[in-house]
Amino acid sequence: MGFVDDIVHSIGRYIRRDARRLLLPILLTLAGGLTAAAGVAFLTAWAYLTLSIAVGQGPASLLMGLGLTILAAVLLVFARNRFTKRALTDPPVFQPAAPAAGETGLASQIAFTAAFVLARSLGEGRRD
Incomplete structure (x- = not known):
């Protein structure tokens, strides 16, 4: 268990060392996301108020609900296609089929x- 303990302690040291360095970017990202969400909420409220003045409250609610539902459906379809798409791999390299045992050339048999024979004759003099 000493090996596992060493690995766990080294991971803990890396996390403690890097946590201080990563804290500010994580907090800034969180603040940016919350600010963006608040901005989207205000834009949605503005769009509803503008539509309710132009066409009335009922049709404005209907249009906003349909628009947001369609947007959510498109995002879900995009996310589903994105995450279920198989990773593209390199196209398979086609190798020529190996010749059958009887189809080897006479020249290749002679060379082999x-x-x-040359390897055996050279190896006989150097046996340890």
């Missing part, structure tokens, strides 16, 4: 046999 010569190399085999």
Whole structure:
């Protein structure tokens, strides 16, 4: 268990060391996200008020509800397609089919046999 303990303690040291450095970017990202959400909420309220003045409260509610529902559906379809899409891999490399055992060329058999005999003859003098 000493090996596992060393790994766990080293991970803890890295997290403690990097937590201070990562705290400010995380807080700034969170503040930016909340500010953006508040801005979107105010824009939605402004759009509703403008529509309610132009067409009335009932049709404005209907238009806003339909618009937001369609937007949510499009985002969900996009997210589903994005996360279920298989990772693109490199196209398979087609290798030529290996020749059958009887189809090897006479020249390749001669070359292999010569190399085999040469290797055996050179190896006989150097046995340890």
